[in-house]
Amino acid sequence: MxxxxxxxxxxxFERLPGIGHRSxxxxxxxxxxxxxxxxxxxxxxxxxxxxxxxxxCEHCQNLTETSPCAICSSPKRDKSTICVVERPEDVSAIxxxxxxxxxxxxxxxxLSPMDGVGPDDIKINELLLRLTDGEVKEVILAxxxxxxxxxxxxxxxxxxxxxxxxxxxxxxxIPIGSDIEYADKITLIKAMESRTPMNG
Amino acid sequence: MxxxxxxxxxxxFERLPGIGHRSxxxxxxxxxxxxxxxxxxxxxxxxxxxxxxxxxCEHCQNLTETSPCAICSSPKRDKSTICVVERPEDVSAIxxxxxxxxxxxxxxxxLSPMDGVGPDDIKINELLLRLTDGEVKEVILAxxxxxxxxxxxxxxxxxxxxxxxxxxxxxxxIPIGSDIEYADKITLIKAMESRTPMNG
Numbered sequence: 001m002x003x004x005x006x007x008x009x010x011x012x013f014e015r016l017p018g019i020g021h022r023s024x025x026x027x028x029x030x031x032x033x034x035x036x037x038x039x040x041x042x043x044x045x046x047x048x049x050x051x052x053x054x055x056x057c058e059h060c061q062n063l064t065e066t067s068p069c070a071i072c073s074s075p076k077r078d079k080s081t082i083c084v085v086e087r088p089e090d091v092s093a094i095x096x097x098x099x100x101x102x103x104x105x106x107x108x109x110x111l112s113p114m115d116g117v118g119p120d121d122i123k124i125n126e127l128l129l130r131l132t133d134g135e136v137k138e139v140i141l142a143x144x145x146x147x148x149x150x151x152x153x154x155x156x157x158x159x160x161x162x163x164x165x166x167x168x169x170x171x172x173x174i175p176i177g178s179d180i181e182y183a184d185k186i187t188l189i190k191a192m193e194s195r196t197p198m199n200g
Numbered sequence: 201m202x203x204x205x206x207x208x209x210x211x212x213f214e215r216l217p218g219i220g221h222r223s224x225x226x227x228x229x230x231x232x233x234x235x236x237x238x239x240x241x242x243x244x245x246x247x248x249x250x251x252x253x254x255x256x257c258e259h260c261q262n263l264t265e266t267s268p269c270a271i272c273s274s275p276k277r278d279k280s281t282i283c284v285v286e287r288p289e290d291v292s293a294i295x296x297x298x299x300x301x302x303x304x305x306x307x308x309x310x311l312s313p314m315d316g317v318g319p320d321d322i323k324i325n326e327l328l329l330r331l332t333d334g335e336v337k338e339v340i341l342a343x344x345x346x347x348x349x350x351x352x353x354x355x356x357x358x359x360x361x362x363x364x365x366x367x368x369x370x371x372x373x374i375p376i377g378s379d380i381e382y383a384d385k386i387t388l389i390k391a392m393e394s395r396t397p398m399n400g
Contacts, residue, residue, distance in 0.1 A: 002292065003265040005250040012243045016227045019219075022382070027216045029288055031247060032254050032263055033308070040251040043212045044244035047231060050205040051240040054232050063232055065203040088229055092202065108233065182222070 006032070059130060061106045061123045063088045071095075071104060078102045080137040083170075084127060084156065086110050086144055089181040094142070097185050100192055102140070105130065110148040111155055124156065131163050140195055142170040144180050157198040168195040206232070259330065261306045261323045263288045271295075271304060278302045280337040283370075284327060284356065286310050286344055289381040294342065297385050300392055302340070305330065310348040311355055317348075324356060331363050340395055342370040344380050357398040368395040 002010070006028060013024035031040055056062070057069035060082075064070070071077060071091075081102030085091055091104050107122040119125075130136060141156060143149035157167045170180075171191040183191070202210070206228060213224035231240055256262070257269035260282075264270070271277055271291075281302030285291055291304050307322040319325075330336060341356060343349035357367045370380075371391040383391070 003254070003263070003270070005246070005253050005265055006263060008246045009250040012246050017230045018223050018226055023218050025289055025292065026218060028250070029263070030217045032250060033288075035251070037251050040247050044247040046205070046208045046212050047240050047244040047247075050209040050228070050232060051235070051237050053205045054203070063203070063206060063229070065205055070203070088233075089225055092225065 056106075060104045061108065061126055062091055062104060063106075076101070079135055081140065082127070082130065082136055082138070083140040083142050084153075085142050085180065086149060086152075087181070090142065090144075093181050093183065094188060094192070097188050097192070099189050102138075105139075107143070107152065110143055110146070110152040112148045119155065122152075124159070127156070128159065131160070131165060134164070136165055138166040138168060140168050140170060140192070141198065142180060142192075153198070167198045169198050170195050256306075260304045261308065261326055262291055262304060263306075276301070279335055281340065282327070282330065282336055282338070283340040283342050284353075285342050285380065286349060286352075287381070290342065290344075293381050293383065294388060294392070297388050297392070299389050302338075307343070307352065310343055310346070310352040312348045319355065322352075324359070327356070328359065331360070331365060334364070336365055338366040338368060340368050340370060340392070341398065342380060342392075353398070367398045369398050370395050 009028040009031065010021070010024045013019055013027045014021055019027070035043070053065050054063050055067060057064045057072055058067045059072040060069060062069050062071070078101045082105050083094065083100060083102055084105045084107060085094070086107050086109060088106055091106060094100050094104075105123070105127050107124065107127075109117055109122040111117060111119065111122065131139075139156075139160060141153040143152045153169055157169075160167050171193070180188075209228040209231065210221070210224045213219055213227050214221055219227070235243070253265050254263050255265075255267060257264045257272055258267045259272040260269060262269050262271070278301045282305050283294065283300060283302055284305045284307060285294070286307050286309060288306055291306060294300050294304075305323070305327045307324065307327075309317055309322040311317060311319065311322065331339075339356075339360060341353040343352045353369055357369075360367050371393070380388070
């Protein structure tokens with residue numbers, strides 16, 4: 001139908017999340033018709049560059065160019081609180097509220113027995129290691145209010161019971177079934193404020 | 201908020217059509233978290249390669265790697281009919297019906313006085329040049345049923361009046377106000393079949 005180079009470009013964009021065949025066609029034609037060769041080169045380069053330079057922060061496991069990341073190494077952040085989230089986008093959503101001043105921990109997923117995702121497949125051990133020096137006083141579990149997210153929160157809260165640390169769950173001000181990433185700021189602030197204890 | 205390389209990647213995707221900030225974030229994190237460095241390289245490369253190798257067909261002005269393009273150089277196509285469309289996506293939509301066997305002409309836009317797009321800004325002269333040898337017997341104007349698309353069809357039909365060629369307009373089986381690109385196959389087939397003469 002199209003020439004090989006166009007087909008390949010469409011196919012590449014089609015594989016990205018949230019992009020169907022028509023959107024991929026649209027993007028491919030936009031690049032071919034409206035982008036300069038230089039701009040296309042810059043775009044291609046930023047994909048390669050990001051992929052090469054981005055790694056996980058040795059502490060919070062968030063995506064970063066420098067480890068420790070900017071949040072973990074900031075003297076302004078409250079190092080006694082860790083907010084545990086599923087994905088880097090969740091850090092972004094909570095940071096956008098400008099209300100939370102603690103640290104984060106990115107699990108890179110949630111427990112999901114159906115998909116074969118167990119405790120060793122997400123960054124739970126890395127979380128435990130951060131609690132050994134006693135500096136952390138509270139762990140806020142801000143996994144998504146889904147079945148998997150809730151199960152992950154319960155699992156972690158049990159794992160943390162031997163530690164001298166308060167374990168809380170972000171409040172269900174967030175509509176059940178949707179993602180933290182898409183919550184509005186006010187809902188997120190309320191949900192953080194009314195977090196409830198999970199270990200009594 | 202994010203590190204520079206992530207911000208840049210998000211910003212690049214945000215510039216593509218139909219992709220908002222959240223979608224761009226999602227895509228960027230997908231690339232960073234779920235794509236191998238090799239796959240990301242292949243994707244980057246396909247952008248650069250497509251941009252480098254794709255040009256316009258010397259006859260129909262469609263995007264192609266080889267000029268003349270596969271359709272223009274196919275012995276199976278009926279060279280007496282040219283279907284004029286606004287964009288390469290429209291060729292794709294009509295080809296998907298597998299009913300039309302003539303040639304195409306891609307204008308790369310429509311006349312739009314409000315946006316300063318005049319006859320010299322789209323491929324109208326290139327269309328006229330294709331009619332000089334007398335081989336073409338019919339020109340089907342399949343520009344979009346929008347104000348600009350209709351104005352473009354009327355303008356071209358007047359330009360073609362000196363030529364010994366039948367000028368037809370794709371039928372308005374296509375819902376007014378939407379794009380040819382998004383019409384379903386049956387509607388497109390019906391609309392092509394019931395095309396109506398524009399020059400008496």
